Amino acid sequence: MEITLRHIDKRFGKVHANADISVTFSEGKIYGVLGENGAGKSTLMKILAGFQPADQGEIVVDGKPREARLHFGPTESIRSGIGMLQQDPLDIASFTVIEDFVYGSGARLTMGLREARKALKIQCQRFGFDLDQESPVSHLTIGQRQQLEIVRLLALGVRVLILDEPTTGISAEQKETLFSTLGLLAHQEGMTILLVSHKLEDVVALCDRVVVLRAGQVVGEREMPATTSELVKMMFAEELPPQSRQAVTLGKKRVALEDVALRGRRVSLEGLHLSLSSGEVVGLAGLDGSGQDLVLRAAAGVIRTARGRVTVDGRDMTGKSYRQFRQAGVAFAAAGRLEEGLIAGLTLTEHVALGMPGALVKWRAAEADTSERLQRFNVRGRPESQVQQLSGGNQQRFLMAIMPANLALLAVEQPTRGLDVDSARWVWTQILARRASGTAVLFSSPDLDEIIQYSDRVIVFFAGRFIELADLSGVSIDDLGHLIGGQFEQANHA
Amino acid sequence: MRSHRLISATFIVLPVVVAVLFTSLLVMLVGNEPGEVFQTVWMGAFRNSNALAAVVNFWRPLVMVSMGLVITFTAGLWNIGVEGQMMMGAVFASWAARSLALPHPIQISAEIAAAALGGALWAGLAGVLKTRLGVNEIFGGVGLNALANLLAIYLISGPWQPPEGGSAHSTTPFPANSLLQPASTEFPVSMVALGLAFASIIGVTLALRGTRWGLQLKATGKSSASARLMGVPTTRSVISAMMVCGMLAGLAGSYRVLFTYESLRPLVSGGIGFLGLLVVLLAGIRALWTPFIAFAFAAIMAGSTRLRVSLQLDASLAGVLQGALVLLVLLSNGLRGRVVEWSDRRAAKQAASVSETASPGARHE
Structure with missing residues (x-):
């Protein structure tokens, strides 16, 4: 036709x-x-x-x-x-x-x-x-x-x-x-x-x-x-140079999951050990709902573990609320930006004001702070715009703009979902800048290119089972594609 | 932009006009003159200071409940339990009025504090049921409303019944020292209570505009999941919103027993809580509009009591007008969105065609 x-x-x-x-x-x-x-x-x-x-x-x-x-x-x-x-x-x-x-x-x-x-x-x-x-x-x-x-x-x-x-x-x-x-x-x-x-x-x-x-x-x-x-x-109309990734020396241990068991609606997993050091980027790969989302959320304190211990900077955080995790320096950014992360119906200034201390809102200071952040993070929008009026790329940039500074762990679910090449690069520039300042980064992505390009280590999930790839040299996208399809045996041979 | 304002104004006026026309039609159908009916209601509300006092006495509990509901609506909650919270406020105030015998100012303060506590506890219970046990506040509220009324009936027909024998009608009147005093016989309104009402209007407006708590309520109401991930204590927001609303409802309930009836009665809230829900919906959850709409409702309610006396019409006609008004306003809010969208699209198209016709002209120059 x-x-x-x-x-x-x-x-x-x-x-x-x-x-x-x-x-x-x-x-x-x-x-x-x-x-x-x-x-x-x-x-x-x-x-x-x-x-x-x-x-x-x-x-x-x-x-x-x-x-x-x-x-x-x-x-x-x-x-x-x-x-x-x-x-x-x-x-x-x-x-x-x-x-x-x-x-x-x-x-x-x-x-x-x-x-x-x-x-x-x-x-x-x-x-x-x-x-x-x-x-x-x-x-x-x-x-x-x-x-x-x-x-x-x-x-x-x-x-x-x-x-x-x-x-x-x-x-x-x-x-x-x-x-x-x-x-x-x-x-x-x-x-x-x-x-x-x-x-x-x-x-x-x-x-x-x-x-x-x-x-x-x-x-x-x-x-x-x-x-x-x-x-x-x-x-x-121009060729983009490949994004350079500076080598970062790993620092002290920031977040650890010890012998953790997690229960999800579709999958459960047992016996997970994962520790993230300062400056480390760990990628979680897998078909959607294979267990990587559970691990990401458990590390950030959004869901509770069924068994095992979670520590942040050496402090036992097992069973604590997400608010307490946040106070301990953990932040989580979900894939659904408007469902979990930004609040449709609130202006950009109101988002910034929510993160400010004090019982009274200092609207003028909040608005000035918002303008400054919008400029620094290259968000196209006005302080008085409601957040759902921004485009997807601008929403993601704004979400990064209002994340607290100096985090122990940044857990990001599908950081570049729905973004074009340019916006995606920008988001990763921001994430890598945080890594350089000592934050440990844990992220999941359905995009295997992204996993390989940005991770120091990768954990691959399939139906609640998982396998860690500590050394990514020589791992191709195709290898990873077979792993997320559940063919773990091949990796064991290699 | 100017067309938006014009559309907005049209859609505020339109439902009022239609509601009045609809009620007029109904009045004509039962064989009366609409003009006469509206005039009677107007006279019923504003003919002299005594009539105006009746309006204010209706307005005062209505506006307090409504301001409370602005808070729960902002937090995304349907606080149907507001009636029960009024009743619990009335019960707690009645306990203080019956049991304590303190100097008048202290006595009144104690009663008011007890009323606030009763309403807040009852609302807090609905909040805890929602956040801890997953019971939707609507269902929890309906249950707690029934329970509060049963408690009042039990007290009236049991422990607090008049000495002359059991009746389910009311308790013995409270001692004069326990009652709120009217300002004068020409204008029988309690100034203490009126002061509290104005304080609640100002307090709620400021709290929602300028405090972190108010902003957190709004965030929780718009998206609880996102708010939680932004570090907002959503559970605390829900429970505190419920408790503040319950406190104001409790105060409203106390007014009914300490001034209006001077005793505790079954269903002492008199449907004012539900009316408050309509007021706030009509105001579009805007704190500043709420007192005025509550006043209009109070005037219609108080004024319509004259209908029976002068025209042998039932006062429930006022209810018909209010019901029609609320339905039509909600309807027109829905319509307004569509019309704005449609006019935007038309404006964009016009802009497009203007730029097309303009560009060849520019080339000629």
């Missing part, structure tokens, strides 16, 4: 998200849609998939134009053959796999459950997907939820598949399976695949052609192959 976008225009208030974009996606090809955060690629894809209307322009599907201004809706869009796989798949957690597969196929009421089971089984076999039909969706990993969403959209007759950051948080095996599936769908079945991604390696490995957006406009298109540095040049 060939799709042409003509003169698509979309504004959000003063932000010109899409400025007169015209582009054609022809069938049988895999397109990479690239651009930094705020470049307008998500907006464009959402317009195409019917999640929001454009202000102007038209969308031509197989020669039939329709006005993009009209509200179309994702259901209509799927009916016209265009489906989108969101970063967080839009499934229903309380359903089983087969229930989720069937729902949304309301147009065909006659389709019985038995046929549906057969259809799902055939699809899974064809692509090598590993889905238990009776398992609740809430028990699936992100990778499996993606697989489910792909077969569901295919069963609904989708001919254009849009994927938003599909390789974040999945194992090497799942990525291989995904890529071979997408290749098969495009090159053998003539589907049109659009891949929105920050991961240039993935784009290089998979795509036939790339479209690059910057500031709401298409600034380049080219056939692949191309190298990642050529793509970076197209995105940023």
Whole structure:
């Protein structure tokens, strides 16, 4: 199916998200849609998939134009053959796999459950997907939820598949399976695949052609192959130097977990020993919900340990509240910035004022302090703005700006989630600066590049089991990808 | 921006007009003249200083409860238990009024302190149930309301019953030394109580605007999980918000027994707590608006008692007007958001088309 976008225009208030974009996606090809955060690629894809209307322009599907201004809706869009796989798949957690597969196929009421089971089984076999039909969706990993969403959209007759950051948080095996599936769908079945991604390696490995957006406009298109540095040049109009990491000599022990047991909703783990020294960065890798989130939160005192001891600077903190951990010099930054971290509805000044001492709020001092922090941490926003009005990158910068100074431990869950290359580098510059001043850093990430690039040591989790990689020299992304998929034996051989 | 202000003003006036029209229609349906009804209510509230005193006597407990509820709403709590907290304040004040015999100023201070304590304890209990045992404050509040009323009925028909025999109607009147004194016969209002009401308005407004405690309440109310991670003691925020609200509710309840009824009665709160919830919702949880809206409610409530006397209409008509008003205001708040969004979109589109038509012109120059 060939799709042409003509003169698509979309504004959000003063932000010109899409400025007169015209582009054609022809069938049988895999397109990479690239651009930094705020470049307008998500907006464009959402317009195409019917999640929001454009202000102007038209969308031509197989020669039939329709006005993009009209509200179309994702259901209509799927009916016209265009489906989108969101970063967080839009499934229903309380359903089983087969229930989720069937729902949304309301147009065909006659389709019985038995046929549906057969259809799902055939699809899974064809692509090598590993889905238990009776398992609740809430028990699936992100990778499996993606697989489910792909077969569901295919069963609904989708001919254009849009994927938003599909390789974040999945194992090497799942990525291989995904890529071979997408290749098969495009090159053998003539589907049109659009891949929105920050991961240039993935784009290089998979795509036939790339479209690059910057500031709401298409600034380049080219056939692949191309190298990642050529793509970076197209995105940023300059090449970014590799981020240097200064060697830090490890200092005294700051935080230790001794023989800790943790109980989570999906996994539990036992017998964990972990100690972090001043200046050390430890990365936690694993598919989502494999236990790394529990360890991160237990080290920061956000959840309590079921057994074992937690110490901060030699003080026994076992069973203490997060407030007490915070007073002992521990800070935690969660992946969901607006759910756990920043307070939607409060202004930036109010956030800063919350951290100030004294029974009365000194509003003028708080506002001056806020302005100063906004400037120092390069946050685009005003002290009186409410925090949810900031963009994702600015929210993350602001969160870093209001963290207390001189921490013993900084525990960060997915520090660069949803950030573009530039913002991500900036966040890491801040984290590494804290490390240089003696803070121990513990972080988790679904992005294996990030784990390898920034960690001194890595702990890999799989379904509550874990393995420590003390020496990262010679460990490749691919090795790590196999480990998070549960193949610990290979690491033991090496 | 100016269009935003215009939209806001429209959506404040509109529900009031519609509520009045709706009530008028109802009045016409039962065969009365709406103008006459509204005039009767107005006269009922403001015809002389005695009528005005009745309004103030209704306003005083209502505004104290409402200011308390501004605090719990800010902390994200639905303090449905406010009625029970009023009743416990009344019970504690009644105990002090019956058992102590101190010089008048000290006696009154002791009663007021007892009332504040009773309300605060009852509210604190709901707070502890929520934070420690996970009982939602709405359900805990409903249960505690019933329990407080049962306690009052037990005291009235048991230990505190009048000597002439058991009745579930009320206790014996309290001694004169224990009662709040009216300022004059023309304006029978307790100045001590009025002073407390103004103190609560100013105190709550300042506490929410300028103290760390107030800011912590707001943070807890907007997002408890985030606030906790920012180092806000969220449990303490919830319990303290409940207790301060309970304290003010207890004071409001004491006024009903120490001035209005001069004895303890069942359901002594008289639904004022629930009315307070409506007042605060109508004020959009804004501390400064609350006293004025409470005053309007008090005027309607006190004024409508004249309806029966002059027009043989039931005073519950005032309840209809209030109910319609609250529903319509909440409805129009929802609508306002959509209209603002729609006008923003239109403004953006106009700006876009203006810049398009302007740019070729610029080229010609």
